[in-house]
Amino acid sequence: MNQLLFAVIFSEMAVIMVLSFKTPFRKLTLMILDRVKRGRGPVVVKTVAGTVFMVMMSSVYSVMKIRKRWIDDGAANMTDQILMAKHLLEATLMGGVLFLGLMIDRLHHYIRELRIRRKSMDAIKKQGLAFEEGEPNVPDRAKALEGEVATLKSKLKHVESDIESKTKEMDAAEANAVALRKQSEGFLLEYDRLLEENQNLRNQLESLDQNVSHSGSKKNT
Numbered sequence: 001m002n003q004l005l006f007a008v009i010f011s012e013m014a015v016i017m018v019l020s021f022k023t024p025f026r027k028l029t030l031m032i033l034d035r036v037k038r039g040r041g042p043v044v045v046k047t048v049a050g051t052v053f054m055v056m057m058s059s060v061y062s063v064m065k066i067r068k069r070w071i072d073d074g075a076a077n078m079t080d081q082i083l084m085a086k087h088l089l090e091a092t093l094m095g096g097v098l099f100l101g102l103m104i105d106r107l108h109h110y111i112r113e114l115r116i117r118r119k120s121m122d123a124i125k126k127q128g129l130a131f132e133e134g135e136p137n138v139p140d141r142a143k144a145l146e147g148e149v150a151t152l153k154s155k156l157k158h159v160e161s162d163i164e165s166k167t168k169e170m171d172a173a174e175a176n177a178v179a180l181r182k183q184s185e186g187f188l189l190e191y192d193r194l195l196e197e198n199q200n201l202r203n204q205l206e207s208l209d210q211n212v213s214h215s216g217s218k219k220n221t
Contacts, residue, residue, distance in 0.1 A: 005093035012100035016177040056094035059087040128152045
């Protein structure tokens with residue numbers, strides 16, 4: 001299961017990197033995400049996310065239960081240590097999967113909003129230039145056009161401010177994506193450490209079993 005979670009995390013990190021930079025793959029990725037969000041796609045995604053969240057909470061509960069047993073017994077055996085490390089790693093990985101999925105959803109939303117705002121701004125600019133370059137036939141028409149130009153300019157400023165705010169949000173999301181990549185690298189190092197610790201604990205258990213078997217055979221003789 002851990003290998004699957006790591007694969008999902010790396011896939012989500014790759015999607016975030018593709019969305020963060022303007023490349024040919026970005027357009028393809030946006031098209032795929034658009035199709036996923038149509039029809040029954042959102043229901044399926046929410047169902048999967050809810051399932052992962054419930055499994056993560058189950059792992060967290062198992063960790064809390066093992067810690068409580070340690071406190072009650074006053075000592076921790078090797079089996080509980082192995083189980084706790086396993087549940088803790090699984091909960092961490094599933095939390096990372098959910099968080100990266102949320103980051104992908106927000107990046108996709110902000111990119112779509114930014115594109116819509118830019119198209120609206122271009123259309124408003126063209127209309128404003130057309131009104132400014134046009135020569136009215138009567139003074140009343142000129143006043144009306146000036147009023148429309150002023151309205152369009154105010155809308156243009158509003159759209160530009162929205163684009164600026166969305167750009168800042170995207171920059172913040174990209175910074176979070178870089179931080180998550182570094183955190184995932186830390187998870188990999190922690191996973192390797194836990195695997196090594198798990199192997200050491202298994203070796204100690206096998207050594208203890210051999211000692212117990214050897215002492216038992218001596219008593220029988």
